[in-house]
Amino acid sequence: MQEKEVTVMKQNCTLIATLPNLSNVERVRKVLSCPEISEARFNTGVSTLMDVNEVVPLLKELSAQYSKRIWLDIKGRQLRIIRWADPQYEAIELNHQISVVYPAQIHFRNGGIRNLTRVKGNKVIVDHPPQEAVGAGQSVNIIAKDLEIEGCYLTELDKQYLEAAAQQGMNGVYASFVEKFEDLSEIASILPKAEIVSKIESLKGVELVTKSKIGNLMAARDDLYLQTGQNYSMMKHLETILRSDSNAICASRIFSSLEKNKAVDFADFSDLTLMYNLGYRRFMLCDNICNYHFDEAISAWKEFCYG
Numbered sequence: 001m002q003e004k005e006v007t008v009m010k011q012n013c014t015l016i017a018t019l020p021n022l023s024n025v026e027r028v029r030k031v032l033s034c035p036e037i038s039e040a041r042f043n044t045g046v047s048t049l050m051d052v053n054e055v056v057p058l059l060k061e062l063s064a065q066y067s068k069r070i071w072l073d074i075k076g077r078q079l080r081i082i083r084w085a086d087p088q089y090e091a092i093e094l095n096h097q098i099s100v101v102y103p104a105q106i107h108f109r110n111g112g113i114r115n116l117t118r119v120k121g122n123k124v125i126v127d128h129p130p131q132e133a134v135g136a137g138q139s140v141n142i143i144a145k146d147l148e149i150e151g152c153y154l155t156e157l158d159k160q161y162l163e164a165a166a167q168q169g170m171n172g173v174y175a176s177f178v179e180k181f182e183d184l185s186e187i188a189s190i191l192p193k194a195e196i197v198s199k200i201e202s203l204k205g206v207e208l209v210t211k212s213k214i215g216n217l218m219a220a221r222d223d224l225y226l227q228t229g230q231n232y233s234m235m236k237h238l239e240t241i242l243r244s245d246s247n248a249i250c251a252s253r254i255f256s257s258l259e260k261n262k263a264v265d266f267a268d269f270s271d272l273t274l275m276y277n278l279g280y281r282r283f284m285l286c287d288n289i290c291n292y293h294f295d296e297a298i299s300a301w302k303e304f305c306y307g
Contacts, residue, residue, distance in 0.1 A: 017040045254283055
């Protein structure tokens, strides 16, 4: 009897997908037509070679066709590289101006870590060039004694997407690196009817959650783990987010072993079970999993929910 009750409880879980690149229509339709997917996220940081005013109407059309809500994931103060560079000879340019208190490190998405030796405006110089290519669109994390991301929360591209969403009557927004109430106000100034899910990805974001009644949250675990020190305190932060929003989304690192293996590691099933036992019921798959390992991820999700 107890085993049956656990199975029924797990059926209350929902899975959110990240849309594959819109240039691959077949993959996009496959994701949206999957019965296990309840809604989807569109990552505005990924290039589609389409104008924003082409993308948003297409998303609205796909949302209506498959009866699944599509959320615009805007980048906010997430740090991203804006121009291809050879760091041996030139500075790396970021999408925001920053100031840091040293020591400071930059973590590249491919896992490389380098010390920052100089920061000026939105340009940084690193000690020893990273082994992998440093290209436009890549997100990075900077870990420093103190880091200040200067200027407005919204990027110019964020504003374009929000303006297009307002014209199309789309209001679902995932907002990256929310750290202040003013971040949400900036979004609402362009999209007044926005329904915003705040992605908590830093200590300042956790502090905002702790000190306020902010709701509609996402635990964006990949960046959050880096930004909070890569230690066991992560469990406390995940609990804090869930206490503030019992319906919070658990994102990042779901079935991430598929990026290296053909089958899901037991550690991934253990992680999902731990998050479930903490109280999370909404989960989101990341870009790479939905782009290249979707079938395997859905199979593993069914095992988790019904097996």
